[in-house]
Amino acid sequence: xxxxxxxxxxxxxxxxxxxxxxxxxxxxxxxxxxxxxxxxxxxxxxxxxxxxxxxxxxxxxxxxxxxxxxxxxxxxxxxxxxxxxxxxxxxxxxxxxxxxxxxxxxxxxxxxxxxxxxxxxxxxxxxxxxxxxxxxxxxxxxxxxxxxxxxxxxxxxxxxxxxxxxxxxxxxxxxxxxxxxxxxxxxxxxxxxxxxxxxxxxxxxxxxxxxxxxxxxxxxxxxxxxxxxxxxxxxxxxxxxxxxxxxxxxxxxxxxxxxxxxxxxxxxxxxxxxxxxxxxxxxxxxxxxxxxxxxxxxxxxxxxxxxxxxxxxxxxxxxxxxxxxxxxxxxxxxxxxxxxxxxxxxxxxxxxxxxxxxxxxxxxxxxxxxxxxxxxxxxxxxxxxxxxxxxxxxxxxxxxxxxxxxxxxxxxxxxxxxxxxxxxxxxxxxxxxxxxxxxxxxxxxxxxxxxxxxxxxxxxxxxxxxxxxxxxxxxx
RNA sequence: GUCCCCAUCGUCUAGUGGCCUAGGACGCUGGCCUCUCACGCCGGAAACAGGGGUUCGACUCCCCUUGGGGACGCCA
Numbered sequence: 001x002x003x004x005x006x007x008x009x010x011x012x013x014x015x016x017x018x019x020x021x022x023x024x025x026x027x028x029x030x031x032x033x034x035x036x037x038x039x040x041x042x043x044x045x046x047x048x049x050x051x052x053x054x055x056x057x058x059x060x061x062x063x064x065x066x067x068x069x070x071x072x073x074x075x076x077x078x079x080x081x082x083x084x085x086x087x088x089x090x091x092x093x094x095x096x097x098x099x100x101x102x103x104x105x106x107x108x109x110x111x112x113x114x115x116x117x118x119x120x121x122x123x124x125x126x127x128x129x130x131x132x133x134x135x136x137x138x139x140x141x142x143x144x145x146x147x148x149x150x151x152x153x154x155x156x157x158x159x160x161x162x163x164x165x166x167x168x169x170x171x172x173x174x175x176x177x178x179x180x181x182x183x184x185x186x187x188x189x190x191x192x193x194x195x196x197x198x199x200x201x202x203x204x205x206x207x208x209x210x211x212x213x214x215x216x217x218x219x220x221x222x223x224x225x226x227x228x229x230x231x232x233x234x235x236x237x238x239x240x241x242x243x244x245x246x247x248x249x250x251x252x253x254x255x256x257x258x259x260x261x262x263x264x265x266x267x268x269x270x271x272x273x274x275x276x277x278x279x280x281x282x283x284x285x286x287x288x289x290x291x292x293x294x295x296x297x298x299x300x301x302x303x304x305x306x307x308x309x310x311x312x313x314x315x316x317x318x319x320x321x322x323x324x325x326x327x328x329x330x331x332x333x334x335x336x337x338x339x340x341x342x343x344x345x346x347x348x349x350x351x352x353x354x355x356x357x358x359x360x361x362x363x364x365x366x367x368x369x370x371x372x373x374x375x376x377x378x379x380x381x382x383x384x385x386x387x388x389x390x391x392x393x394x395x396x397x398x399x400x401x402x403x404x405x406x407x408x409x410x411x412x413x414x415x416x417x418x419x420x421x422x423x424x425x426x427x428x429x430x431x432x433x434x435x436x437x438x439x440x441x442x443x444x445x446x447x448x449x450x451x452x453x454x455x456x457x458x459x460x461x462x463x464x465x466x467x468x469x470x471x472x473x474x475x476x
Numbered sequence: 477g478u479c480c481c482c483a484u485c486g487u488c489u490a491g492u493g494g495c496c497u498a499g500g501a502c503g504c505u506g507g508c509c510u511c512u513c514a515c516g517c518c519g520g521a522a523a524c525a526g527g528g529g530u531u532c533g534a535c536u537c538c539c540c541u542u543g544g545g546g547a548c549g550c551c552a
Contacts, residue, residue, distance in 0.1 A: 185552090
């Protein structure tokens with residue numbers, strides 16, 4: 001039997017981060033076992049489902065590279081099939097028509113609540129003759145669930161969980177308008193799709209008992225269940241938007257790399273000894289349901305950041321340059337240097353060690369992309385004292401006559417300048433940094449100079465010596 | 477209210493009765509490295525929710541308490 005998992009989101013919003021983790025676990029489990037990972041869109045709630053949400057979910061999964069097998073299935077499109085099974089149960093005497101009005105049900109629950117009793121449906125039409133049906137009420141079809149005993153689920157994550165059947169009522173299968181309920185649709189679809197492992201959030205755990213009864217009534221044994229704990233916010237409560245309950249595209253826009261998001265999500269509630277950095281290959285090899293924890297995890301941006309920083313450092317320079325170039329182009333408007341992309345790519349080595357997300361990376365890269373003259377921030381300008389400018393003028397002469405132009409040669413040349421001027425390296429490096437990058441912080445100044453090239457460096461030095469900045473009074 | 481689930485450093489977690497003086501990671505912090513900032517390296521503070529059992533021996537097993545979370549729709 002080939003392992004088949006599925007991810008079944010309802011398209012009422014974006015693919016939020018919790019859903020992404022559920023999808024990841026399903027994907028990983030299927031890939032680990034060489035099985036199938038299917039996608040089903042649970043769009044039976046016509047009022048709340050939107051095409052835009054479907055697109056957002058597909059985009060989110062694609063961005064995370066959680067590719068599904070076959071076509072995505074629309075649950076709504078299968079409503080006839082669902083109804084068919086409900087009628088079959090009716091014919092077999094395993095389900096019955098219930099003629100309660102919404103008002104009657106509401107009154108029943110209110111009375112139960114007032115008396116402190118369970119608010120479950122009391123099964124009043126279970127054995128009643130349909131001839132007693134009130135006029136003008138379209139019936140629903142309810143499952144004739146067992147009233148005695150208990151329903152037991154051997155959950156792959158939660159272990160054995162049992163519930164008294166008295167806690168479970170006769171659920172509605174088919175609504176008065178003949179459309180299937182979620183419970184019916186899910187079970188019939190999972191059966192038809194031959195799903196072997198249902199991996200989902202543990203908010204569905206109680207549904208699993210009802211679904212178990214439905215599988216049994218339909219004459220099938222249920223698939224394996226694995227209910228994974230939900231992700232909580234830093235305060236332990238349900239994940240709020242402010243705390244990360246965002247669509248995955250929001251993470252992309254915040255400058256996170258998909259591999260970092262996946263690695264982070266994987267370690268949230270799952271572990272493999274002390275391993276922290278787990279790439280996709282490794283994850284497929286190691287993933288197993290029995291290593292999934294049972295307690296809810298809290299979302300922590302700081303850890304995501306550190307993982308993201310790691311994957312940025314690992315990432316290909318060209319890819320990173322491509323990722324940040326569009327944003328820089330838009331931001332710089334007409335001031336983008338002609339060979340910005342090339343500089344970005346070559347400068348990425350030093351740049352990517354200093355960013356924990358793509359936004360920071362872009363921010364720190366801007367001096368490479370900017371055409372002359374570059375802006376110099378206030379702090380950097382304070383390094384361009386008259387003394388420093390004098391020094392820089394001498395350095396410029398040395399640089400101008402340099403025959404070699406690479407990081408090492410530049411470094412020894414600058415160190416030589418410092419030596420003959422009798423100053424510390426930093427006294428040249430910082431003013432140089434200010435003139436060349438417009439900032440007090442940057443990658444190694446020698447690397448920057450190599451990337452910028454001799455001509456650009458001399459140009460930027462000239463820009464600074466001819467601008468009023470060089471005459472700025474020294475900071476006191 | 478009823479039912480279900482959970483409980484190790486601030487956070488993610490390792491730990492399946494003796495390997496625990498409780499390990500790793502993030503964060504915090506001291507130092508080294510150093511042209512700035514990072515990276516890297518070395519060090520530090522930081523946890524078994526509480527109470528009962530079981531046992532020669534409990535973080536590990538059982539019970540209770542407390543604290544979290546979830547489910548109780550003709551929503552999904």
